[in-house]
Amino acid sequence: MSIAIPELETVYDALAQAIDAVDPAKRELFLVKLALLAANEIESAATFNTLIAQAQVFED
Template sequence: MFATPFPASPRHRSAEMTPADLETVYEALAEDIDRVGPEKSALFLSKLALLLAQDIGTAAPVLARIKEASAHLTVETLKP
C-alpha cells in the first residue's frame, strides 16, 4: 500500500517502521474502522489518536502530525 514510509518524527522516534510494518498497521486500522462501523469511526479514530498521543508524551509532535494528516483534506480540495 505504501511506497515509502511516512517520515518519522525525528525527536520522538524509537525505531523506524518498515513498509511492511506500516502495511500491517494500515490493515489493522482498516479492519477496526469497518468493525466499529461508519457511525462510530470518527470516535474510534479520535480515541486512537489520543491514546497514541499519550504514548508520545508531549503535545508538539502530535500537533505537527495533526497538521500533516489534515493537509490537503479540506472539503474544497476534495471536490472533483
C-alpha cells in the same frame, strides 16, 4: 525512528479492519479515541500537533 514499510502496511491493514468493525455511527469517536491514545504514547503535544498538521496536508 520510523516504521518499516512492511510493518506500516500491517498497521494500515489492522486499522482498516478495526474501522470496518466499528458501527459507522461510532467510527469518528473510535478514531478520536485512537488518536488520543497515540498522543498519550507519544508523550509530546508538540509532536502530536505536528502530526496533525502533516495529516491535514493530505486533506487539502
